[in-house]
Amino acid sequence: MQKKIYTVSQLTKDIKQLLEDSFPIIWISGEISNFSMPASGHYYFTLKDSQAQISSVMFRGQNQHLKFTPEHGMGVTGLGRISVYEPRGTYQIIFEYLEPKGIGSLQIAFEQLKKRLSDEGLFDDAYKKTMPCLPGKITVITSPSGAVIHDIINISKRRFANAHIEIIPVKVQGKGAEKEIVSGIKLLNTRADSDVAILARGGGSLEDLQAFNSEDVARAVFASRIPIISAIGHETDYTISDFVADLRSPTPSAAVELVLPVKTDVKQTIAEYYKKLILLITGQIESHRICIKNMTNQLTDPKKRIDHLRFKSDDFYQRLSRIFFKTLEQSRERHMWRTNELKLKNPGMQIKNYNNEIKRYNEILVNSLKSLMYTKKSGLCVLNGKLNVLSPTAILDRGYSITRTVPDSIIVKDAKNVSSGQDLEILVSKGLINCQVKGNPQNGNPKDL
Amino acid sequence: MATQKTFEQSMKLLEQIVEQLESSELPLEKALKKFEEGIKLSKYCSEKLDEIEKKVTILLQDQDGNYIETPFMSEND
Amino acid sequence: MATQKTFEQSMKLLEQIVEQLESSELPLEKALKKFEEGIKLSKYCSEKLDEIEKKVTILLQDQDGNYIETPFMSEND
Amino acid sequence: MATQKTFEQSMKLLEQIVEQLESSELPLEKALKKFEEGIKLSKYCSEKLDEIEKKVTILLQDQDGNYIETPFMSEND
């Protein structure tokens, strides 16, 4: 036969399996020593009796539910399982539950049921139904007599005056209570017209609360489609129903507070929302209005520019007119000046000069002719004088006369030259005598005379 | 049970609408729509509160075994 | 009407116009056009606000007076 | 009319004419032509300004007084 050689790990693994399979969960009692609770919140202690001791631990998740705090030297009974810690080769008991030594079987049964249901998942949060925030109808499963229902009704009235409360009357203790509670819950679900139910009972001993620790009730609560609040006993009392219920209330009156809002509070909340809505929308409108107004005010720009441009345009216009009229005025002046110049250069002077010249010429003409005439006249005068002096008739003045034939005007110097009857004229100093020869003229010497 | 659901939804919606209007600058038209919705919701919720009938009853079984909801007179009343 | 701008678009446009008029020396005719457009937008926005305010008022009157049946109908349609 | 100048162009032209007349001594007839042109431009500008001012005034009055139905219609036409 061949020798089997274990490795340490293999052996430890086998021991672990052996131990943990053989003692899955056990009740054990002993005395606590070396109790300690580090920051982690887990309990570490040694459980011992006169001959032996075992390392023990109770983790925080479990020790929270303990209704007492363990201490050195305390005798306890607990529910736990053996666990081997391979790296160190040690074993210990991990406690799920502990109670002071001397507790009855009822308690043990409670714990066992709780454990079972818990393992089934009946307590899981995933199954917990949410509470309505405004239940239209609340069903109270409880005893119709007694203080509990009255407290519930009174508190309901205070919180929500027009609440609808329905009572399913059940026995809450004693024989048949379990059944009644279960059928009440079933009735609740059959009618299915409530929004929430309160399973309620006043405080009492563990025995008094026995119906609520029953598996049937727990399963009925779990099965309910309508959310159930458990409100059983006092604040310190825990029942199985409390764990299964969708919500646990420490007292029946507190259950009402959990399920029923204060009407005025809700009204106020709605009113606040309403006010806020109005405030927000009007605020937005108002801020938009201000924004539009500001922007619109900023828009009134072109008028200023128009005024400015008008100034500019008017200035151009005035400058234009001014310059042009200046140009026109200058042209007029230029024209006037030229015209005056022209007028000054008119032929008047020339005409005047010519006139003077003509006048002078006229004078010369007249004077020249005058002097010529004068010369001629005086020449004639001289000749006339001379002629008069030399006149042959001058001697006639001394008495001489001249006899001439007529018409031949031959001077008669010889009487022979005349014949009787012949016409003669005799020139005397003054005048002319016509006469006729009378007789035969005699020859003779004038000296004869 | 239906009314209970809508009340809850309505309150939730109302709250969301108020938050939306509060937090973000919604376009005016959208804001108006939200406002309208909010006002309607608030109205609705407010009415819902009064809609519940005031009564306290007890379910009693008659001779045929049927349960009948009957007024419950509290001893204290 | 396809070109019916929303309030926000109109406000944005108005803002742009104000900025344009403020910043750049636009030719007079263009400035006039912009100004005209701005005035129209301002008017339009103002009217839109009036309209919305009126709607709000009506909604609030309804609240106090008439009954509104189905708050979520409008949403689901 | 293709040659319808903008207000700015007209003002620029007017300014140039004024400067030409001011700086150089033009022959009378040329000056007259320039002057005539300038007066026409000035007239045009003045009228344009009146027109624009009137428009602005109407727009501003409208804003305070009357209602305008379709603010964006005119733009799209």
Next chain:
Amino acid sequence: MATQKTFEQSMKLLEQIVEQLESSELPLEKALKKFEEGIKLSKYCSEKLDEIEKKVTILLQDQDGNYIETPFMSEND
């Protein structure tokens, strides 16, 4: 003398005539003719000036009074 002459051309001619009358001893008849021509030119210029002034006055009156439809028409014709 053709009336097509501008004011400036006429003024130039007038100046030349004045110079001719000034410088050379013209025969009387020629001088008379030149003088006559000069007077006519002067008259022509004077009328031209009056004409321009009238035109300008009308233009300026128009500016203050009447409306002119198409300021740039004349420039394109």
Next chain:
Amino acid sequence: MATQKTFEQSMKLLEQIVEQLESSELPLEKALKKFEEGIKLSKYCSEKLDEIEKKVTILLQDQDGNYIETPFMSEND
């Protein structure tokens, strides 16, 4: 004597005649003839001058009536 002669030619002739009469002693009849001719020329020239003067006066008055009334009168008086 032909009237085709210009004023200047007539004046020249007149001058010659005056010189002839002045300088040398002409036979009386010739002198008379020259005198007669001279007087006629003088008359002719004088008339010509009057004519021209009248024309000038009219031209000056024509220009614009009252501007310069009688440019020669003042000088000759």
Next chain:
Amino acid sequence: MATQKTFEQSMKLLEQIVEQLESSELPLEKALKKFEEGIKLSKYCSEKLDEIEKKVTILLQDQDGNYIETPFMSEND
């Protein structure tokens, strides 16, 4: 003796006659004849002069009365 003789010829003749009468003892008949001739010439010349004077006066009066009054008359009167 023909009247075609000019005034100068007549004067010359008259002068010769005077000389002849002066110098030589002419027979009475001749002297008488010469003398007679001389008287006639003298008369002729005198008439000629009067005639010329009259002509001149007329010429001068013709001119236009007042211009040259009557230069001969005054002296001869």
